[in-house]
Amino acid sequence: MTAKLVLENLKHKPMRSLLSFLLIGVPVTLILTLVGVARGMSEGSQQRARGVTADIMVRGSNAGNTFSFGSPAVPQAYVNYCETKVPHVKMAMGVINHALDLPLFMTGIDQDQFNRFTGGFHYLAGQHGLREPYDVLVDELYAKQRKLQVGQTVRMVNQDWHVVGIIRSGKLARIAVQLSVLQHLDSADGMVSQIYLKLDDPANSDAVIQYIEEHTSLKVNTMDEIVAMYDVNNIQGVTEFLYVVMGIGVIVGFAVVCLSMYMAVLQRTREIGILKSLGGSNSFILRIILAEAVVLGLGGTVLGILMSYGACWLIRTFVPASLPMIIVPSWWPIAGAVTLVGAVLGALYPGLSAARHDPIEALAYE
Amino acid sequence: MSDGYIIETRDLRKTYHVGKVDVPALRGVDLRVKPGEFLAIVGPSGSGKSTLFHIIGGLTPPTAGSVRVADQDLAALSEAGRTRLRKRTVGFVFQKFNLLPNLTARDNIAVARYIAGADSKPDPKFDELLQRLGISHRLDHKPNSLSGGEQQRVAIARSIVNHPAILLADEPTGNLDTENSKAVLDILRDLNERMGQTILMITHNPEAAAVAYQTIHMLDGRIIETT
Numbered sequence A: 001m002t003a004k005l006v007l008e009n010l011k012h013k014p015m016r017s018l019l020s021f022l023l024i025g026v027p028v029t030l031i032l033t034l035v036g037v038a039r040g041m042s043e044g045s046q047q048r049a050r051g052v053t054a055d056i057m058v059r060g061s062n063a064g065n066t067f068s069f070g071s072p073a074v075p076q077a078y079v080n081y082c083e084t085k086v087p088h089v090k091m092a093m094g095v096i097n098h099a100l101d102l103p104l105f106m107t108g109i110d111q112d113q114f115n116r117f118t119g120g121f122h123y124l125a126g127q128h129g130l131r132e133p134y135d136v137l138v139d140e141l142y143a144k145q146r147k148l149q150v151g152q153t154v155r156m157v158n159q160d161w162h163v164v165g166i167i168r169s170g171k172l173a174r175i176a177v178q179l180s181v182l183q184h185l186d187s188a189d190g191m192v193s194q195i196y197l198k199l200d201d202p203a204n205s206d207a208v209i210q211y212i213e214e215h216t217s218l219k220v221n222t223m224d225e226i227v228a229m230y231d232v233n234n235i236q237g238v239t240e241f242l243y244v245v246m247g248i249g250v251i252v253g254f255a256v257v258c259l260s261m262y263m264a265v266l267q268r269t270r271e272i273g274i275l276k277s278l279g280g281s282n283s284f285i286l287r288i289i290l291a292e293a294v295v296l297g298l299g300g301t302v303l304g305i306l307m308s309y310g311a312c313w314l315i316r317t318f319v320p321a322s323l324p325m326i327i328v329p330s331w332w333p334i335a336g337a338v339t340l341v342g343a344v345l346g347a348l349y350p351g352l353s354a355a356r357h358d359p360i361e362a363l364a365y366e
Numbered sequence B: 001m002s003d004g005y006i007i008e009t010r011d012l013r014k015t016y017h018v019g020k021v022d023v024p025a026l027r028g029v030d031l032r033v034k035p036g037e038f039l040a041i042v043g044p045s046g047s048g049k050s051t052l053f054h055i056i057g058g059l060t061p062p063t064a065g066s067v068r069v070a071d072q073d074l075a076a077l078s079e080a081g082r083t084r085l086r087k088r089t090v091g092f093v094f095q096k097f098n099l100l101p102n103l104t105a106r107d108n109i110a111v112a113r114y115i116a117g118a119d120s121k122p123d124p125k126f127d128e129l130l131q132r133l134g135i136s137h138r139l140d141h142k143p144n145s146l147s148g149g150e151q152q153r154v155a156i157a158r159s160i161v162n163h164p165a166i167l168l169a170d171e172p173t174g175n176l177d178t179e180n181s182k183a184v185l186d187i188l189r190d191l192n193e194r195m196g197q198t199i200l201m202i203t204h205n206p207e208a209a210a211v212a213y214q215t216i217h218m219l220d221g222r223i224i225e226t227t
Helices: A002-012 A014-051 A077-085 A111-118 A140-146 A179-185 A202-215 A223-229 A238-267 A269-277 A282-318 A329-355 A359-364 B049-056 B079-088 B105-116 B124-133 B148-160 B178-195
Strands: A056-059 A089-099 A105-109 A123-126 A135-139 A153-156 A159-167 A175-178 A194-199 A219-222 B007-018 B021-033 B038-042 B064-069 B090-093 B166-170 B198-202 B214-219 B222-226
Touching: A002 A014, A002 A282, A002 B105, A014 A223, A014 A238, A014 A282, A014 A329, A056 A202, A056 A223, A077 A089, A077 A194, A089 A111, A089 A179, A105 A111, A105 A179, A135 A140, A135 A153, A140 A159, A175 A179, A194 A202, A202 A219, A219 A223, A238 A269, A238 A282, A238 A329, A269 A282, A269 A359, A269 B079, A282 A329, B007 B049, B021 B049, B021 B064, B021 B222, B038 B049, B038 B178, B049 B064, B049 B166, B049 B198, B079 B090, B079 B105, B090 B148, B105 B148, B124 B148, B124 B178, B148 B166, B148 B178, B166 B178, B178 B198
Parallel strands: A105 A175, A135 A159, B038 B198, B038 B214, B090 B166, B166 B198
Antiparallel strands: A056 A194, A056 A219, A089 A105, A089 A194, A123 A159, A135 A175, A153 A159, B007 B021, B007 B064, B214 B222
8 A cells, every 4th residue: 555655646747757767767877877888988999909919018117007008119129029038938029008088099009010920900991091191091980989981181280191991999999090199299209108018928927027027127017907997996087986976866856755744745735634534653653654665766767777878879889989988787787776765765764754744734734 | 432422522623833833723612422323513613613523533633622533532642643543443534535646536535555555455344335435436536537427436435445333524525516416425324323323524515514414603713503
């Protein structure tokens, strides 16, 4: 009967109920979108790092424990050094990164070296490889985001680039240009951002790392460590930002439900009086209000989840490369719990206020 | 039951505090009602009849004096105790029907059973009563689809669904036309005669009061005459 009372109350004021669902759903969507974008970026980066098929990455000596794309700090000569002098290294490849609009990077590669190292890009359209200095390869997502087609010119880094090929996402870079050209544009001739190493046997990773660290001041990590650095939990600020958004979710849920239920209690003063005249206890009245808040919270969560699919569609349609969002169902219960906490807290004051209504005054309420 | 009375008040007083002013609503009411009686309480506005009704119904505590309803000393009852009294011992019928607008007639009756903790098994006797009330075919309608007379009959059904010892009716015909008023009064009389239902009815209407076996006249918070 409590369920029927709650559902009939919600049906009785459909616009109020819908608005409450919507407003409660917004923070759920915010949380799920943020998590989805962070996970999408993280997983995309991990996929591109794995796609290189390297065993070890060498970075500049100032590289930190969390991953960051700093200025090119590794002399290119180390590419040859690693390949010829370091035991167990089969191949080495140096690349340079140039940050565009974060999280997008332009990556400078030596096409022959890249092909030899990784087996090359998978081409979806256009020519295979960079030939002219200002040729650029873009992946399908960046091409979609910028509406680029083979043969078009695109301006990046104060330079017009000629789109010569569309590549499949998932290997090293979204935007690839010639290494020497990007080095020149960045005034970093002879420098690279990182060097990838492929070993004769991945089991020799420790020996290789030890050798390079003993003989140079470079920072060396296995690719597994690098991939782990891309994990969303290891990206600075994301977790903290997520907590802030969750806090906002609780506050918004609290405020929306508090306001909505306060109005509902005012509107239903007489009905509360009727229930009390029938012998409804204070706890019975409070239970109805809290149950309604829980239903609002659950409905808001479901709507928020649906809206997160909408947000995902919008993001994938308009900025698929910059914000590669994915749906993360494991966060649905968390977002729902955040909302329910806010909803129940928000319903407490109106609920207690309703429970304390004097039955005679409530029955006389017009 | 003390001395065979289902309701017994002695020197019952109630004073409301309106700001800093004390407003006496009952100034010493002595009333005794035996089980199965049908009493009408009449009097002008402000005579204290509604306050008496509210105290006997456990909606508000008295300020002084004693009041016993079905062997319970209401003056000593806590708010929770008065809530329990309203669940099972008294049933209310109001002038404005006071049905829950979001629920069907059937659910309005069911909610009273639910609150009282009664099981949801159908009661053949109650079904028969619904037939007599003439609302069996209207149970799946919400109050806004029912006429005033039908709403009041649903309210009567709700008030007695838990077989209360006392039925308190506050101006039950106040919002009804003559035909529906007569129907409701006939129902109350029938409930009293057939089922021995104790009824206290507040009314302004002399014709309604005439349906009861006894009429109590109130003025200025006191009973001035019993006819």
